[in-house]
Amino acid sequence: GNSVTQMEGPVTLSEEAFLTINCTYTATGYPSLFWYVQYPGEGLQLLLKATKADDKGSNKGFEATYRKETTSFHLEKGSVQVSDSAVYFCALSDQSNTGNQFYFGTGTSLTVIP
Amino acid sequence: KAGVTQTPRYLIKTRGQQVTLSCSPISGHRSVSWYQQTPGQGLQFLFEYFSETQRNKGNFPGRFSGRQFSNSRSEMNVSTLELGDSALYLCASSPVLAGAIETQYFGPGTRLLVL
Numbered sequence: 001g002n003s004v005t006q007m008e009g010p011v012t013l014s015e016e017a018f019l020t021i022n023c024t025y026t027a028t029g030y031p032s033l034f035w036y037v038q039y040p041g042e043g044l045q046l047l048l049k050a051t052k053a054d055d056k057g058s059n060k061g062f063e064a065t066y067r068k069e070t071t072s073f074h075l076e077k078g079s080v081q082v083s084d085s086a087v088y089f090c091a092l093s094d095q096s097n098t099g100n101q102f103y104f105g106t107g108t109s110l111t112v113i114p
Numbered sequence: 115k116a117g118v119t120q121t122p123r124y125l126i127k128t129r130g131q132q133v134t135l136s137c138s139p140i141s142g143h144r145s146v147s148w149y150q151q152t153p154g155q156g157l158q159f160l161f162e163y164f165s166e167t168q169r170n171k172g173n174f175p176g177r178f179s180g181r182q183f184s185n186s187r188s189e190m191n192v193s194t195l196e197l198g199d200s201a202l203y204l205c206a207s208s209p210v211l212a213g214a215i216e217t218q219y220f221g222p223g224t225r226l227l228v229l
Contacts, residue, residue: 043204043220101170102218106156
């Protein structure tokens with residue numbers, strides 16, 4: 001079956017530190033991969049996505065590369081800011097005969113301190 | 115384009131009552147999915163509707179139901195509320211593109227508190 005595993009949080013970093021949040025997946029088909037971000041009191045916002053192997057998604061300084069050989073989609077940012085404090089969700093979507101269904105990781109809470 | 119809207123944003127109910135939550139998708143999006151988010155269980159998939167038909171369903175009891183209207187707006191209903199139903203309920207809409215993976219766009223959620 002399909003599933004997503006994210007690194008456990010919470011993660012606390014100082015401003016300007018390097019961020020990596022690990023995400024690995026299991027899928028029966030050829031999924032698309034996503035990172036969503038949730039700020040306090042809000043819904044999930046799409047951060048970036050990649051639809052095939054070796055694709056790199058990027059947005060707002062965040063990047064993630066779809067690695068089929070390691071079934072991973074790790075999120076990285078070179079220099080985090082206080083405003084990046086949020087919960088990050090890795091997700092996959094796999095097309096089936098019943099349409100697309102999303103599978104989400106458990107979320108990783110990030111706190112950036114000045 | 116306007117984003118996904120959910121009403122109401124906050125709701126307080128008592129055990130045994132029922133509740134109806136509403137979701138208006140992004141214009142042109144025909145798929146609507148519902149999720150329950152709690153601190154202990156994370157994000158759990160409830161169901162997905164496309165063209166007024168339930169296309170996928172998660173592992174929730176029959177007290178949780180939904181429907182979709184011809185304008186793609188969706189409602190979910192929870193009957194006989196339990197304390198454990200307290201959660202943030204998120205709605206997400208997707209365009210449906212033949213042969214392509216869809217991206218889900220989320221609304222702000224409805225926070226339900228059951229007393």
